[in-house]
Amino acid sequence: MNLTKCSNGHFYDADRYDSCPHCNGSGSNQVLTVTENFPGGNNVETIADPDVIKGTDTSSLVDVINGANNSSVSSITDDQKTIGFFSTGTPDTLEPVVGWLVCIQGKHYGEDFRLITGRNFVGRSPAMEVCLSGDNFISREKHLIIVFEPKQNTFIVQPGDSKELSYLNDNVILQTLELKAYDVLSMGNSKFLFVPFCTEDNNWSKYANEE
Numbered sequence: 001m002n003l004t005k006c007s008n009g010h011f012y013d014a015d016r017y018d019s020c021p022h023c024n025g026s027g028s029n030q031v032l033t034v035t036e037n038f039p040g041g042n043n044v045e046t047i048a049d050p051d052v053i054k055g056t057d058t059s060s061l062v063d064v065i066n067g068a069n070n071s072s073v074s075s076i077t078d079d080q081k082t083i084g085f086f087s088t089g090t091p092d093t094l095e096p097v098v099g100w101l102v103c104i105q106g107k108h109y110g111e112d113f114r115l116i117t118g119r120n121f122v123g124r125s126p127a128m129e130v131c132l133s134g135d136n137f138i139s140r141e142k143h144l145i146i147v148f149e150p151k152q153n154t155f156i157v158q159p160g161d162s163k164e165l166s167y168l169n170d171n172v173i174l175q176t177l178e179l180k181a182y183d184v185l186s187m188g189n190s191k192f193l194f195v196p197f198c199t200e201d202n203n204w205s206k207y208a209n210e211e
Contacts, residue, residue, distance in 0.1 A: 106190025
């Protein structure tokens, strides 16, 4: 190798090139100079072989990005999206309400809790029909049971499995008692006003007959 330095400070092999290929070269003959760092090399600037460069399979960043944008991945449709499901409240999915408990004292003050036909278990668990999670003095499951009997349109209240006591109008509930409009139920640190929807004069069978 006949290493020669041109007037611009580039080193090239004079045995292969008549003049500095970096200064005069173009197109396929253009070469690049690189700096080699190795012990004793003293940062020598050498010529990268055009044939080696030409044989290297490289892609520009733009080509990579364009390739990703034009990839064959199928487009995502609405059917493939994750969608939260919430009850629509339609008659097919929602039990008709028969009454409410309205909190008049305690953590749930101002909230109402719907009652449905049959047994309504009251407790802090989300599995309960009436979930009172805000009052830690109410048992997690079956603190109290409120029943609506549709044939007689009657509401009754029963003690649950809890060792804690509940009260109907300040009277302890130790057995099955009839629940009447605007009675007050006390349990834990909370009080609830009972508001019926179904009565002798108003019930869902009445509206079903009107359809």
